Amino acid sequence: MRKLIWILATMALLAAVCISCNRTPRLGRSSIKRVISAMTLEEKVRMVVGTSTDRALPPDMAPGIVNRESYPGGPSTHLTQNQVPGAAGDGYAIPRLGIPSIVYADGPAGLRINPRRDGDTATYYCTAFPTATLLAASWDPAIVEKAAEAIGDEVREYGVDILLAPGMNIQRNPLTGRNFEYFSEDPFLTGVTAAAYVRGVQSQGVGTSVKHFAVNNQERYRNGIDAVVDESVMRELYLKAFEKVVKEARPWTVMSSYNKINGTYASENKWLLTDVLRGEWGFDGFVMTDWWGADDPVAQMTAGNNLLMPGTPNQIEELIQAVKDGRLDEKVLDRNIEDILRVILKTPKMQGFVPSNRPDLEAHDAIAREIATEGMVLLRNDGVLPLEKPCRIALFGNYSYDTQPGGSGSGYVNRKRKVNLSEGLVSAGFNLDENLSGTYSNYISEEKSKLPEEFFWYIPTAAEMTLSDKAIAKAAGENDIAVLTIGRMSGEGGDRSAGEGDYLLSELERSQLGRICAAFHRAGKKVVTVLNIGAPIELTGWDELPDALLLAWLPGQQAGNAITDILTGKVNPSGKLPVSFAKRYADIPSSKNFGVSEGELNRVIYAEGLNVGHRYFATSGTEAEYPFGYGLSYTDFKLSGFSYDNGRFRVSVRNSGSRPGREVVQIYGPGHALAGFKKTALLDPGKTEDEEIVIDNPVPGDYQCGGMTITIQ
Ligand code: GLC
Secondary structure, X not given: OHHHHHHHHHHHHHHHHHHHHHHOOOEOOEOHHHHHHOOOHHHHHHHOEOOOOOOOOOOOOOOOOOOHHHOXXXXXXXXXXXXXXXXXXXXXXXXXXOEOOOEEEOOOOOOOOOOEEOOEEEEOOEOOOOOHHHHHHXXXXXXXXXXXXXXXXXXXXXXXXXXXXXEOOOOXXXXXXXXXXXXXXXHHHHHHHHHHHHHHHHOOOOEEEEEEEOOOOOOOOOOOOEEEOOHHHHHHHHOHHHHHHHHHHOOOEXXXXXXXXXXXXXXXXXXXXXXXXXXXXXXXXXXXOOOOOOOOHHHHHHHOOOEXXXXXXXXXXXXXXXXXXXXXXXXXHHHHXXXXXXXXXXXXXXXXXXXXXXOOHHHHHHHHHHHHHHHOEEEEEOOOOOOOOOOEEEEEOHHHHOOOOOOEOOOOOOEOOOOOHHHHHHHOOOEEOHHHHHHHHHHHHHHHXXXXXXXXXXXXXXXXXXXXXXXXXXXXXHOOEEEEEEEOOOEOOOOOOOOEOOOEOOHHHHHHHHHHHHXXXXXXXXXXXXXXXXXXXOOOOOOOOOOEEEEOOOOOOOHHHHHHHHHOOOOOOOOOOOOOEEXXXXXXXXXXXXXXXXOOXXXXXXXXXXXXXHHHHOOOOOOEEEOOOOOEOOOOEEEEEEEEEOOEEEEEEEEOOOOOEOOEEEEEOHHHOEEEEEEOOOEOOOOEEEEEEEOOOOOOEEEEEOOEEEEEO
């Protein structure tokens, strides 16, 4: 009898549990709407506010790097312990409904998480890939996708669900502090490159967040600046790339930008986030704010900004209160949560994926090197390159010995190592002038010992070392060639200066470059200059020109080896400029309205309209020093047979030189808008490749390619 009672009681309990299971829906098993209907109001509000509610402001910023007015006034309490230490934020979990907390982490040049954890002997380094502008300079979506696949692999294997990348704002002005995180001045090249990046990352089963949507083209006062821009210009220039990415690569999420657009914060802008992004483009993911962006949670929810990151306590209270007093319809919360849950369903966390915490960093290191060579741009070469061995090199410039992989801010990567140019050259078997190398190395370590430690928000760089005429003359006598690296650092939270030492060479850099060129040229020897920069500097009016000029950008952790691969001809340079290098800063139309427009308190007027980059330089009569799309090779190419038939452009490319190489066919349409491009395979000397470039609905007008013009009626 007792046994029977026991069995009956157990069956009754199981029945009750099943009924309650049936009653309590679970994400992945029940419809999203049923899951939402089971949430309490507080749970609903917490689903639209990140859990890093106590996340402090970043560590005190180093002077000179960050314009503190540009940083948000988030709560300065302690950092909550993220699931993945160093990640940017976490989403809210509701275990009873089967909703996991998903993890968000930066950044565009590779995953950024803490490399070490208290009480854990394991390390969590990530690969610092070449920065975005170099990726765009490759004009090769396939290589961009390959880099992004490796980045996405690290995102997944370190337990992150959504990567806060790519950054894809238009490089409206060379002084923008985050240009290195962005692709190009041109919306078409930006869109193609960003779409390849999103496809690559998401092919690894993790999400992306295309940012910063939109018209976020400077760092100064970024949290409050009002970008005043004509709608037609916005659509043609500043939204165009986002539209292409959303339609072609379907990013899981979009990150709205801090700034206002024509008076309304982007994250509170219904026209932008609902009418355009969803209504016109069909975006089906969710929108998150930038960290502590804007300040009206109700307006953000209503506009279609689904998620407030990193989340603060007062946002939770404010939204609950707003629903209670009728200022916010709970249905708006339901709608925003529905988009979020649809994305959560795709995440590794939801799929029960167990991260290994051991991605193949060696393989990714090799990929970083390969890709870095694809985006470097050869600007000048009188034949001195490629370097031949044996060759004794007088290596000048701090950045030759402290070569920078990337910039500072959220786009920084905690990499295990970096390769300086000095190391790359030695690895390739070149002899360096030991005196010079020793002097530079000692100076740099001595100077850096006086500066704060490097961390994501601040990269210490020593002031350029001064060389005596005697030391330069000695080097000219004892070496075969001079290699000089000029570098620039920039980062999130602040813009660059148009003055000396930033956009302009410093007096010391100018005189040193001149004296090195003079001494080596007098000795019948050559000078090669390498640019380790994230965005244009002035390259004109130098007292004496080096014999070769290689733009290496901020090329990731394999910088030194990749630059050496190009200098030695192991890789034939094939990069083309994704941004124009003006003859002088004042030639750039946006230079008259950058930062804050004259007489304005916090508005920047985009008075230049479409006159950004090559669209201006190619049509205004004001020439660029080095134009968009420009880049030399160690071989030559001949283009012929430019034709058009029913939406397809055709052109033949022949390698008419003596070395294998790759060319980029570029087609410009009316207004010198980039209409299409294609990078050839590696062509052997004498080989020809016929390229076909499809351009949807080409507007009537003249189309140019390699000096040939055809007119489409
Ligand atoms: C930063 C950046 C954004 C980044 C986010 C999380 O302020 O603007 O690009 O993804 O916060 O770190």
